[in-house]
Amino acid sequence: MFWDQRVETMERAALAALQLRQLQDTVRRCSEHVAFYRQKCAEAGVRPEQIRTLEDVHRLPFTTSADLRAQYPDGLVAVDRQYLARLHTSSGTTGKPKAIFFSRGDVDRAAELIARCLLMTGVRRGDVLQNMMTYGLFTGALVMHYGAEKVGLLVIPAGPGNSERQLLLMRDFSTTVFHATPSYALYFADFLERKGVDPRRDLALRKAYVGAEPHTEETRAKIEQALGIDAYNSYGLSEMNGPGVAFECEQKRGMHLWEDHFLMEIIDPVSGTPQPEGERGELVLTSLTREAMPLLRYRTRDITSIIPEPCACGRTHRRIERITGRSDDMLIVRGVNFYPQQIEQVLMKVPGVGRNYLVTLRGLDEMTVQVEFTEAGFDGQVDHLVRLQNQITEKLRAEILVKPKVELVPPGSLPVSEGKARRVIDQRVL
Numbered sequence: 001m002f003w004d005q006r007v008e009t010m011e012r013a014a015l016a017a018l019q020l021r022q023l024q025d026t027v028r029r030c031s032e033h034v035a036f037y038r039q040k041c042a043e044a045g046v047r048p049e050q051i052r053t054l055e056d057v058h059r060l061p062f063t064t065s066a067d068l069r070a071q072y073p074d075g076l077v078a079v080d081r082q083y084l085a086r087l088h089t090s091s092g093t094t095g096k097p098k099a100i101f102f103s104r105g106d107v108d109r110a111a112e113l114i115a116r117c118l119l120m121t122g123v124r125r126g127d128v129l130q131n132m133m134t135y136g137l138f139t140g141a142l143v144m145h146y147g148a149e150k151v152g153l154l155v156i157p158a159g160p161g162n163s164e165r166q167l168l169l170m171r172d173f174s175t176t177v178f179h180a181t182p183s184y185a186l187y188f189a190d191f192l193e194r195k196g197v198d199p200r201r202d203l204a205l206r207k208a209y210v211g212a213e214p215h216t217e218e219t220r221a222k223i224e225q226a227l228g229i230d231a232y233n234s235y236g237l238s239e240m241n242g243p244g245v246a247f248e249c250e251q252k253r254g255m256h257l258w259e260d261h262f263l264m265e266i267i268d269p270v271s272g273t274p275q276p277e278g279e280r281g282e283l284v285l286t287s288l289t290r291e292a293m294p295l296l297r298y299r300t301r302d303i304t305s306i307i308p309e310p311c312a313c314g315r316t317h318r319r320i321e322r323i324t325g326r327s328d329d330m331l332i333v334r335g336v337n338f339y340p341q342q343i344e345q346v347l348m349k350v351p352g353v354g355r356n357y358l359v360t361l362r363g364l365d366e367m368t369v370q371v372e373f374t375e376a377g378f379d380g381q382v383d384h385l386v387r388l389q390n391q392i393t394e395k396l397r398a399e400i401l402v403k404p405k406v407e408l409v410p411p412g413s414l415p416v417s418e419g420k421a422r423r424v425i426d427q428r429v430l
């Protein structure tokens with residue numbers, strides 16, 4: 001089902017023409033109202049009237065998260081203060097947050113994009129959405145909330161954590177869909193198992209939207225299997241409204257990125273040059289309709305690639321692959337580079353491995369991977385655990401070319417964060 005079939009299935013040529021008009025308008029607004037962009041564009045030697053084709057986007061300067069921090073609190077605002085309707089911040093790991101402003105129109109457009117995403121996954125009026133994301137400065141919960149209301153769903157603003165209460169709400173109000181981080185979804189599945197709740201028998205759950213942090217196909221499969229649902233990957237970032245930037249349709253083969261609102265590029269994260277279509281690299285987004293705080297060529301740091309082939313669902317907006325990590329997430333251990341997702345990919349395929357893990361780096365380059373085993377997979381025999389441990393060590397070594405110390409720990413013993421999961425703790429003394 002479509003929210004806006006005309007736009008979602010627009011011919012590529014018409015979509016490109018629309019993007020060009022919006023790009024020109026965005027660049028003009030940035031140069032007129034944002035001193036930062038006026039100066040950056042001058043330095044790059046580009047004037048708004050020189051943007052004549054979509055290719056000309058490459059002439060524009062990049063915007064980085066360091067720029068957002070330097071312009072904190074409101075250096076990037078492009079409208080008069082009276083038109084600001086909402087403030088969110090982006091979950092930064094260090095230092096100042098990034099302030100993200102929305103106009104009234106931005107709030108509406110963000111909700112509209114969520115409405116497209118939700119209908120794309122087959123929910124409809126009458127569905128009950130339990131929103132298990134953090135309400136507050138984080139965009140994840142509120143933007144989803146507004147979009148789900150727009151579709152006409154009954155929305156339960158549950159927030160994260162407190163699994164007992166989540167279960168109570170789910171039972172009493174017959175929740176059919178939930179929205180959570182993948183790590184919380186797995187934790188919750190574990191919780192149900194410990195409680196002896198069989199979601200297929202005892203709950204009305206059919207679907208879940210999982211996002212806000214990287215996760216692998218194996219993790220999705222685990223969530224789906226444990227809960228008996230369809231899980232859809234949801235991608236977004238506060239700088240571009242939050243959730244609703246790209247989302248899976250029922251085909252579940254990559255996420256449609258709404259190209260009438262965002263212009264995407266994939267670049268080589270080191271050189272900054274565009275990658276050929278289909279090649280993996282860093283996703284760069286230019287907002288095409290944001291009023292309060294438009295951003296030109298924002299470097300997301302997220303690694304993905306564009307799927308150029310048309311999708312069987314009929315939508316013409318191109319898809320991006322599941323995010324495989326962030327260019328600044330890459331770990332270098334004993335001279336070898338890899339992404340934490342590679343570890344997850346290996347772990348989630350091993351039978352007997354539970355739902356949570358934690359990588360700790362200490363000393364010079366000591367790497368420990370703590371892995372929860374499953375209650376079901378452990379029969380009390382220590383040598384079975386030792387075998388599992390050795391098996392995991394070997395598989396990890398084959399994948400990341402570094403031999404970590406693997407520690408098996410009981411289910412539920414590793415910390416679960418309410419917001420985004422912290423999978424790697426780096427305490428090295430380098």
Ligand code: AMP
Pocket residue numbers: 089090091092139140210211212213214215233234235236237238239242300302323326
């Ligand atoms: P925030 O600005 O706090 O909303 O965080 C946005 C970041 O979360 C993105 O730039 C990604 O790194 C990450 N993220 C969000 N959704 C996903 C997803 N579905 N898969 C992988 N990473 C994601």
Ligand code: ZN
Pocket residue numbers: 249250251256311312313314315
């Ligand atoms: Zn599709």
